Amino acid sequence: MSEKQNVKSTEEQLARFAKAMGHPTRIIILKFLASLDTCYFGDIHNELPIAKATVSQHLKELKEAGLIQGEIETPKVKYCINKENWIIAQKEFSAFFSDIKNNETCC
Amino acid sequence: MSEKQNVKSTEEQLARFAKAMGHPTRIIILKFLASLDTCYFGDIHNELPIAKATVSQHLKELKEAGLIQGEIETPKVKYCINKENWIIAQKEFSAFFSDIKNNETCC
């Protein structure tokens, strides 16, 4: 919780999650992490055709958005999905998409 | 379909939707549109504390991502949710968040 988690409106929170997911590389990282029990930085880097500095940056953004978490296991760094926030995001997106008027006469 | 809809991987499509949702103003616009049957540009602009040029830009991005659609009704412009793609997005986000290993021993 020392992770710079400000109080935000639902709109801001949802936008924050969405923004973090708004890049193909980060979607790939999230899917990869979601499919594993455990995973080190190197494993993620191996999946991607980009420099490690860039991978590290993407991971940082995902972590700051709360979707993943990291843990140092010297000399490696272990990453995984932040399950607690994952559930929150899941619920927020679900509610967002469900909350629509089912009127046919749109545009 | 003339709307510049390229063939994309699921990752790219999901990232595209997410990116469009990655701004608080655009979330507000989407929620507003989802709550209504019909809605003109002016109504959306009235909901927001920003210039109409900026609102128009946000609407353009949402339209290009496929989440909304517009229709000229001179001299007004009517906007609404693109239901077809809304359903697609709903399913993709739902699948994305559901597809996770339920292992407790994470980080």
Next chain:
DNA sequence: AATAATGTTCGTAAATCTGCGAACATATAA
């Protein structure tokens, strides 16, 4: 102490995003 292994951080460059006012486009009303 020097080397190796694993990632992070720094500095930089190019591209994209965000927001605004001004100008423009279009159709209706006076």
Next chain:
DNA sequence: TTATATGTTCGCAGATTTACGAACATTATT
């Protein structure tokens, strides 16, 4: 024709994003 109403597009400025190599930090190994 001129004016009005409604939005879009243009051009600009400042901020943010994306990507990279180089340098750095940390711990284990030789």
